[in-house]
Amino acid sequence: MAGRILLLVLFMNAAFLINAVPETCPADLGGKCGEDGEWEGEFFPGVPKIKYEGPSSKNPLSYKWYNAEEVILGKKMKDWLRFSVAFWHTFRGTGADPFGAPTKAWPWEDGTNSIAMAKRRMRANFEFLNKLGVDRWCFHDRDIAPDGKTLKETNSNLDEVVALAKELQGDKIRPLWGTAQLFMHPRYMHGAATSSELGVYAYAAAQVKKAMEVTHYLGGENYVFWGGREGYQTLLNTDMERELDHMAKFLEAAAAYKKKIGFNGTLLIEPKPQEPTKHQYDWDAATTLNFLHKYGLLGEFKLNIECNHATLSGHSCHHDLETARINGMLGNIDANTGDPQVGWDTDQFLTDVGEATMVMLSVIRNGGLAPGGFNFDAKLRRESKDVEDLFIAHISGMDTLARGLRNAAKLIEDGSLAELVRKRYSSFDTELGAQIEAGKADFEMLEKKAMEWGEPKVASAKQELAEMIFQSAL
Numbered sequence: 142m143a144g145r146i147l148l149l150v151l152f153m154n155a156a157f158l159i160n161a162v163p164e165t166c167p168a169d170l171g172g173k174c175g176e177d178g179e180w181e182g183e184f185f186p187g188v189p190k191i192k193y194e195g196p197s198s199k200n201p202l203s204y205k206w207y208n209a210e211e212v213i214l215g216k217k218m219k220d221w222l223r224f225s226v227a228f229w230h231t232f233r234g235t236g237a238d239p240f241g242a243p244t245k246a247w248p249w250e251d252g253t254n255s256i257a258m259a260k261r262r263m264r265a266n267f268e269f270l271n272k273l274g275v276d277r278w279c280f281h282d283r284d285i286a287p288d289g290k291t292l293k294e295t296n297s298n299l300d301e302v303v304a305l306a307k308e309l310q311g312d313k314i315r316p317l318w319g320t321a322q323l324f325m326h327p328r329y330m331h332g333a334a335t336s337s338e339l340g341v342y343a344y345a346a347a348q349v350k351k352a353m354e355v356t357h358y359l360g361g362e363n364y365v366f367w368g369g370r371e372g373y374q375t376l377l378n379t380d381m382e383r384e385l386d387h388m389a390k391f392l393e394a395a396a397a398y399k400k401k402i403g404f405n406g407t408l409l410i411e412p413k414p415q416e417p418t419k420h421q422y423d424w425d426a427a428t429t430l431n432f433l434h435k436y437g438l439l440g441e442f443k444l445n446i447e448c449n450h451a452t453l454s455g456h457s458c459h460h461d462l463e464t465a466r467i468n469g470m471l472g473n474i475d476a477n478t479g480d481p482q483v484g485w486d487t488d489q490f491l492t493d494v495g496e497a498t499m500v501m502l503s504v505i506r507n508g509g510l511a512p513g514g515f516n517f518d519a520k521l522r523r524e525s526k527d528v529e530d531l532f533i534a535h536i537s538g539m540d541t542l543a544r545g546l547r548n549a550a551k552l553i554e555d556g557s558l559a560e561l562v563r564k565r566y567s568s569f570d571t572e573l574g575a576q577i578e579a580g581k582a583d584f585e586m587l588e589k590k591a592m593e594w595g596e597p598k599v600a601s602a603k604q605e606l607a608e609m610i611f612q613s614a615l
Contacts, residue, residue, distance in 0.1 A: 179257070180249055184265040188532055190272050201533050207543035209274065213550050214505065221504065221546055223514025224539055225277035225317035226270060229284040230488065230520035231531060232262045238523060245526050254287045259302045267309040273535055276314045277362075279516045281322035282352040288326070292344070296351050303355045310359065317363060317514050318409065318445075318473065319356030321348045324369035324417065332370045334391035335384035335422070342387065349395055357404040362512040363473060364399070365445050366392065367411040372418035385422060389436035396441040407512055409445040409472045412461070414454040416486055425454040426464040443472030447518055448500070449479040449486050458496060462503035473513030474500065476538060490519040490538040494615055497545025498552075505549055515542060551614045558610045561603055 194203040209219040236244035249265055251258055263285065270278060286302040289295040323333035323345050331337050333345035349366075356364050371388055373379040396408060410433070412423045423429040426444055433439045444465045448458035458478075465471035478491045491497055504510055517538055521530050552558050568574060573590060576582040591597075 180261050180264070184249055184268050185272060185528060185532075188272055188529060191274055191532065191536060202529070202536065204536060204540055204543070206540040206547065213546055214553070216509065218543055218546060220511070221501075221509055222539070222542055223277065223317065223510060224275045224542075225279050225514055225516040226266070226273070226275055226535065227516055227518050228266055228278055228280040230518065231269065232266055233284050234520045236521070236523040236526065241523070244523050245521070247528065256287065256298055256301055259286050259298075260305050263302060263306050263309065267306075267314065269531065270314060273532065275535075277317040277514060277516075278314065279317050279319070279365075279518075281320055282348065282355070283322040283325065292347060299351065299355060303359065307359055316356060316359050316361035317516055318365045318406070319352055319359070319361045320365040320367065321345075321352035323348065324367075329370050332368070332372070332384070332418075334368065334388040335371045342391070346391065346394065349391075350398060353395070353399060353404060354402060356406065357402055361406055362514075363407045363409050363445075364404070365409045365411055365473075366395070366442075367413065367445075368421060368423055369413070370418055371423070372415070372421035374419045385432070388422060389432070389438065392438055392442070393436070396438070407472050408442045409513070410442050411445040411447055411450070411475065412454070413447065413450040413486075416453070425451065425456060426461040426470075430464070430468055430470060439470075443470045443513075445473040445475060445513070446471065447475035447477060448491060448496070449477045449488060450475075452479050452481075453484075453486060457499070459499040459503060462500060466503050466507045471503070471507050471510070471513075473510060474504070474515050475518035476500075476515045476542060477517070477519040488518060488520050489522070490517065490534050490541075492537055492541050494541060494544050494548070495611075497541045498548040498611070498615060499545075501542065501545040501549035502552065504546075505553065548614045552611065555610075555614070558607060561607055561610065565600070565602060 188202060192203055193208040194200055194205065196205045198205055207218060207222075209217065211218050213221060232247075234245065247265075249261055251261075266278065270276065282299055285306070286295075286299040289298050323329050328341050328344060329336070331341065334342065336342055336345070353364055368388070371384075373381065373384075392408075392410075399406075399408060410423055410429055412425050412429045413421050414424045415421055423432065426446060429444060430439075433442055446458070446461050446465055451458045451461035454461070462471060462474070476491050477488050478493060478496065479485075479487045479489065491500075517535060519534070519538060521534055525534070569578065573582065576586075
């Protein structure tokens with residue numbers, strides 16, 4: 142018995158000593174630990190501030206096509222593109238997937254989800270932004286600060302980290318948008334605004350309220366709603382009409398609260414067809430627009446189009462962008478892509494110059510995206526684990542969109558593609574065509590013309606020529 146007591150005392154003393162040692166920070170990138178265990182020095186000491194070096198540069202840590210101050214079609218590139226870094230993929234991405242454990246262990250991580258660690262990540266975030274030359278970032282509330290035991294404690298945690306972010310932002314940097322993470326915690330297994338549980342609906346409302354407040358406090362330009370679990374797995378146990386009504390009331394209350402606190406940012410809805418649910422209610426741009434129209438919310442929201450979500454719904458990114466644009470609802474773009482051989486949301490950095498050119502044609506026709514922009518909702522591949530890979534991925538994505546902008550401007554200035562489209566519809570550039578488009582041509586009038594003209598002539602669509610013109614600009 143005495144031996145057991147002695148072992149217990151020794152164990153307790155050892156535990157006390159372990160707990161008494163302050164958290165340490167690794168220093169394999171040249172960072173140093175202060176007496177309090179906090180990181181000192183740079184997080185990315187081996188990476189210089191990224192500069193434009195032009196298309197001939199072989200330096201992977203340089204821009205080849207993105208020249209922020211260069212003017213394209215009367216506007217600086219930085220103002221057309223308004224780039225933003227996604228905090229969750231960049232600083233919370235681990236490389237884990239359904240079949241494997243995390244592969245990334247950034248040097249500044251200490252393995253905890255503490256407030257101290259959250260603040261350290263935030264400092265790393267702003268060093269990353271400064272070196273990349275980007276002055277916008279995006280976040281989910283639970284990615285930047287940990288959950289507490291109660292909602293009050295969770296809000297307090299968020300306030301503490303946000304206060305540091307506000308200090309680090311200075312006058313130049315601000316969030317492109319903020320949002321609430323309403324999909325990861327088990328409480329949201331049935332959804333948030335569409336949950337069958339009233340308590341969850343109320344909790345989600347409280348979480349959005351707080352997230353909107355901190356976005357406003359940080360000077361955010363937009364606020365996003367992504368309903369990852371606002372949908373169903375089967376209709377057998379689902380009252381779809383009631384869930385859609387609840388979601389509309391939730392968004393209506395959010396729009397009212399935005400005005401109450403004086404937040405002038407745009408409220409954005411991000412469509413996605415499925416994953417993690419079998420069916421998500423905001424399936425694509427058209428479905429979301431119909432929902433907003435039905436519930437009288439068109440004037441309160443715009444759309445945040447994510448390219449990978451568009452392709453998952455069976456469309457091209459260009460299609461959903463045009464659907465949003467022609468309805469005056471294009472507010473922001475989540476710049477990423479998927480793999481055509483993989484049937485899920487892979488969130489890869491967009492590197493296809495042709496796709497980027499079509500994306501930028503929509504942006505130019507829209508007159509830009511402000512107060513929206515391009516957020517890199519994209520992550521490193523599981524097998525990419527070096528710190529410099531974070532920079533290389535963003536540089537590649539930024540250069541691709543910058544090259545797309547240059548190509549789109551070339552197509553517009555050349556005018557050949559626009560002229561091909563104009564000629565294709567030129568039969569409507571007539572008196573009768575104008576009457577049809579003004580809604581003044583009835584069926585009797587059109588029947589009379591059809592009788593008079595006989596069998597109509599049908600011209601070639603010139604698709605191959607359109608593709609040739611487009612490819613010549615890449």
